[in-house]
Amino acid sequence: MHGVIISNLKKYVIEKLGDPAWDSLCEKAGMPGKAFIPISMYPDSDLDDLVAAAVEVTGQDRDAILQDFGAWVIPPLMKMYRSFIPDDWDASTFLQNVDERIHERVVRMKDENARPPHINVTQLSAGVLSVEYQSHRDMGALALGCVYGVAEYYGEKATLMEQSNGPGTHRTYTVRLSAGSGVKGHQEAI
Template identity: 45%
Template sequence: MHGAIVSSFKRYLDTALGEDIWRHAVEDAGLKGKTYMPVSIYPDEEMEALLRAAEQASGLRRDDLLGDFGEWVIAPLMQLYKAMIPQDCDATTFLVNLQQTHERILKLKDPEAHAPGITVKRCGAGLLEIRYASTRNMGAMIPGAVKGIASWFHEEVALLASEPGQGGQSTYVFRVSSGEMTSKQAG
């Protein structure tokens, strides 16, 4: 798991649920004393252990944690990688090119890293189908992340359908539409 995700998960828990949740999660996961740096790579099992422990410490379901985290993490990541986002980009264009952008960012940090499979296709006016496939089984982040991306571009999004699959796969259908603001990106 990329350190940017793990360290962002810590910041999300601290901000959204309180610093005690992270402290309990790290202890309960058997990772006390471990520090997560955004530029490093960590075993996927550590993120999964932190998720399970955060679920127990917060009383929230894993999918709810991932969904909220998915929405929360977009703004810091978009700000961090703002230079890689074309000026004339909107939420739909960004999402359609998400897999390539994600892979490019990962390869900058670790040439051996593997991004989850995220396939986005246009299904009609304003409709997008997103298929997520990864053994990490973190597809529950997708609805939140799409909401965060739409917010970044001052657009609106509605989840129309979702279908869990086998082995960490899931499919989502969203309607994306322009919001009332004309600015393309948040300051």
């Protein structure tokens, strides 16, 4: 797992629950005092264990936490990787190019042996996208949250129309993008 994700999870937890909450989650996850450096790579189990601890502490559903964090993390990631993103893109263009032109490039830049999730986004009709998530990780809800965050970043709104679960952790989401209304397209957790 890329350290930038876990280090942003720390910021998210502190913003939502306060400073002591992060130390508590690390303790519950069996990682007391562990530091996560944004430019480093960590075992996937570190993120899994921290999210499991957040579920235990908050009583929230795992997917709700991942989805909310996915939406929350987009602005800091967009700021960090702005040089990879053409100025004339909108949410649809960004999502249709994120896997090949951004995600793979950024992850492989840090670790050429990394196995990032494959996120295939295709336009089904005007404003309607199919978002396919395939990974050895079970983080489809994080990907869906990122879709909501990207839409909001571009002043749009994403609405989940349909979700289907394929074999293993394969997820497909059908999402409609529309002009922003000021209402987030995800339910806030934590």
